[in-house]
Amino acid sequence: MDEIIKNKNIYIQYNSKIFNNFTDKLFNIDYITKEGLIKSEINGRGKAYEIEYDNKVYILKHYIRGGFASKISYDNYIFDSLASTRSVKEYNFLNSLFSKDLPVPKPAALEVIKKKFTYTASLITCKIQNVGTLNDFVINNKMNYELWSILKKTLEDFYKHNVYHADLNAKNILIDNKNNFHLIDFDKSYFFYEKKLFNKSIMRLERSLLKLENYNNEMKRIIKSFS
Ligand SMILES: Nc1ncnc2c1ncn2[C@@H]1O[C@H](COP(=O)(O)OP(=O)(O)O)[C@@H](O)[C@H]1O
Ligand SMILES: [Mg+2]
DSSP, rough: OOOEEEEEEEEEEEEEEOOOOOGHHHHHHHHHHHHOOOOOOEESSEEEEEEEETTEEEEEOOOOTTTTTTHHOOOOOOOOOOOHHHHHHOOOOOOHHHTTSOOOEEEEEEEEEOSSSEEEEEEEOOOOOOOOEEEHHHHOOOOOHHHHHHHHHHHHHHHHHHHTTTTOOOTTTEEEEOOOOEOOTTTTEEOOHHHHHHHHHHHHHHHHHHTTTTTSSSSHHHHHHHH
C-alpha cells in the first residue's frame, strides 16, 4: 500500500507495508547523520547511504546528473510531470520488476522536490544483503564457471521479461551469499520494444568487464545465447 505526503513543493511516496513508522526525515541527510542512522556511505557515481531505521536496512540515493549536463547542474533536472521524474519512474519500474519475481531491490520510498522549473529527486530501496558486486568478484578472481552460468540464467530472466537496463555494468550487479545475482540501479530503464536494446545492454556490461584485471572473456558465451 502506498501512502503519499504532499507538502508545498515536496512530494513523497512510500510503501506503508515496508515501514512501520515512516518519517520523511529519512531523506534529510543532516537528520539521519545526527540520529546515527547512517551505517555506511557508498561512493559510486554519486553518493548513496546505507541507513538503518526501525531494524531494517535501506539504501538512500540522490539522483545526480551525468555527462555534459553535470557541468550545468549537479542534481537539478528539468521538471515536466511528476510521473516522468527520475525517482517516480525508477520506483514504479522496480515495483513492476519485483512483482514479476525478478531479483531487484524492493522500492521503499521516493522524494521529489520541485523548484520553479526543475526538481531534485531521491529514492530509498530495501538493501539487498550481498557479498559483493560482479566487479569485486572478477577482480578478486572469485568468479567461476558455475557463477557465470547463474549470471547467464539471471540475465535471461530479465530478457524474457523485456527488461532494458540502461546502465548494465559490473558494479550494478550484486551477488548474495547464496550465489544469486541481483540487478540494481534502474534509472532510465524501461521495458524494451526491440531485442537489439537488450543486446546493447549486454555489450555495455561486457565493456565494463573488459576494463577489469582477471577478466577472461567469459561473457562471450553469454552474449552468444542472446544473438
Ligand atoms: N538495494 C540495494 N542493496 C544493496 N546495495 C545497493 C542497493 N542500491 C544501491 N546499492 C549500492 O549503492 C551503490 C549506488 O547505487 P546505484 O543505484 O547504483 O546508484 P548510482 O550508480 O547511480 O550512484 C551501488 O553501486 C551499490 O553498491
Ligand atoms: Mg550504479
